[in-house]
Amino acid sequence: MSDGYARVAAAPREPAGGPVPGLALAIGCLTGWRRFGLAWLAGALGASAMPPYGFLPALAVSLTVAVWLMDGTAAGRSTLRRLWPCFLIGWAWGFGYLTAGLWWLGQAFLVEADEFLWALPLGVVGLPFALGLFYGAGFGAAGLLWLRGPARIAALAFGIGAAEWLRGHLFTGFPWNTLGMAFGQNLWLMQWAAAIGLYGLTILAVLVCAAPATLATGSHPRSRFGPSAAAAIVLIGMALYGAARLGPPDPVVAGVRLRLVQPNLPQDAKFRPENRADIVDRYIELSQRPPEVGEPEPTHIVWPESAFPFLIQRDPEAVAKVAAGLKPGQHLITGAARAEEPLPGERLRYFNAVMVIGPDGTISDTYDKVHLVPFGEYLPAPLDAALRALGLRQFVAIPGGFSAGTLAAQRILAVPGLPPVAATICYEAIFPHAILPAGHVPPTPQPPGLILNVTNDAWFGDTPGPRQHLAQARLRAVEEGLPLVRDANTGISAVIDPHGRIVARTPLDQETWLDADLPARIVGGTLYGQFGDAAFALMLAACLGGAAIARRRP
Incomplete structure (x- = not known):
């Protein structure tokens, strides 16, 4: 098929000569393992545009190479016959991108290597291998719309x-x-998330970063350089x-002083x-x-996720000790596992929770984590039983793992002295427009005044993982127009205003604490907070429509 691409690339409508067209032709003519190997390498290069590196040109090079590979695959093939090879290019690209971006997951399997080392390849290679199928599907969909010209950039933006x-x-x-996230980590560029969210930024990132691919093609300077x-x-x-949107620093909530304990x-x-006790x-x-x-x-103390290696709610002595450590008027918000009495014939249910403890020792409110980590916090009972039969277990040493809180029960935490708190635990903070589920009715008429994220990134050590986690949680503040209070066991803990500015933060892997005021929410909220992914859906439809219309033109 490389000969077919060479004929297309050399047609009179293409620019004659030059290093860029020559490079595009050489890439498009690759076949076999060289084609898919380059796709993997291009995807891996693209990962350096993500936190903590943020090297945006890498994504431009990565997606430009992907477009040229797609050009060579689509040339000379009918619409349906190009679906499978485009899928394979996308899968290889996504496999490389996720392998380079998620390699740090392997650190978690080394914490208790005697029990979990066997599973390291599943996390480091298996997960990117499987998730690469999503990119394969996206590239395959783009391939069905592929047409040499600027419109193919819109097709790729739709697919990805x-x-x-x-x-x-x-x-x-x-x-x-x-x-x-290529745009979502830059303070100026991330402001668009307040209107279009993370997925809208994704469309823009593909359109912008894949655009240089047209420098190698086009019969007219407008289509080549435009x-x-x-x-x-x-x-x-x-x-x-x-x-312009950033403006002056956000005001703070009067009478609130936070202490984040790390x-x-x-x-x-x-x-x-x-x-x-220690x-x-x-x-x-x-x-x-x-x-x-x-x-x-401080008026409010925050402790991280799973702060205790025991069930504090069932230890009155420990609760009394914690309460005695609070000063009059102070309240503690802490992560803690909790247990719930089972119904007859059922096992004891455990929840990954956030609790509010007052100076009198009363646990006044709780939130149970809804979005559990598969294989990390829970397993289907048959699979959990099968692992234990083999002498293996999941990361959480609880039969069956944690139970998930139900969406019906998910609610804003009521903390005396604070505006209503939208609680998230660990990686719940990476999900756009999921701070409050649809149809949520808060217990008070007030809207939430902050996002709380308690987490424990100790599993991942000094790797890109904790830094990526912070960057993604930070974008939720911009999307929702709410300040973010993030307390992490080993760091990075931070207070972030509703425009994404980091007011204060701690270093990684240090025992420390952080005192800070609470920034106020944006009055009226944001477009994204109100309408979610509606703007993304319109952008997606526009890319699809633009690519489809271009294909119908003579």
Whole structure:
């Protein structure tokens, strides 16, 4: 098929000679393992546009190579016959992109290597291998619309945009490092998330970063240089709008002073029930340290996800000890596992929860995690039983894992002295427009005033993982127009205003604490907060329509 592509590429309507057209021709003519190997390498290069690196040109090179590979695959083939080879290019590209972006998952299997080392290839290679199928489907859909010319960039944006949305929703969803994060980590560019969200940013990222591919093709300077010029104008316009939207620092909520406690507890044998007293003492000691000279006393203390290696709700002595460590008027918001009495014939149910504890020792409110991590926090009972029969177990040493909170019960936390709190636990904060489920009725007439994210990234050590997690949670603040308060066991803990500005943060892997005021929410909210992915759906339809119309033109 490379000969067919060579004939198409050499047609009179193509630009004559030049290094860029020559490079595009050489890439398009690749076949076999060279084609798919280059697709894998291009995808891996694209991952360096994600946090913590943020090298946007890498995604431009990555997607440009992908377009040229698609050109060579589509040339000379009928519409249906190009579906499978385009799918394979997309799968190889996605496999490389996710392998390079998610390799740090392997760190979690090394924490208790004697039990979990066997599963390391499943996390480091198996997960990217499987999730690459979404990109394969996206590239396949784009291939059905493929036409040499600028419209093929819209076709690719449609295919990848739809694939990323599906990756974030199907099979419980995993929208980690969605391509829109290439724009979603830059303070100016991320402001567009307030209107179009992460998936809208994904459409823009593909349109902008794949546009240079047209420099190698086109019978007229307008079709050859126009897309790249348009991409530059879009980037400049996004940056100017973002800079204008930022404005002065956001006001703060009067009478609120937060203390985020980062104990830096290792995820190993030290975090055991027999060490409960030392662990609780460590939290209390960090919580009671005096503030900086001239700074007010904290009104609210925050501890991270799964703060205790035991069920504190069933340990009145520990609850009393925690309450005694609070000063009058202070309240504690902490992550903690909790148990619920079973119905007759059922096993005890465990939940990954957030609890509100007052100075009188009362647990006044709780939130149970709804979006559990598959294989990490839960397994279907038959699979869990099969693993245990083989002498293996999942990460959470609870038969069957945690139970999920129900959407009907999901609610805003009521914390005395704070505006209503939209609670998220761990990677729940990476899901766009999922801070509150559709149809949610809060317990108070007030809208939420902040997003709380408690997490434990100790599993992943000093890798890109915790930094990527922070960047994705940060974008939720911009989308919803709410400040984000994030407390992580080993870091990175931070307070972020509703425009995505980091007010204060801690280093990674340090025992420390952070005192900060609470920024106020954006009055009236954001377009994305009100309408969700409606703008993304319109952008997706526009890309599909533009590519389809171009195909019908003579």
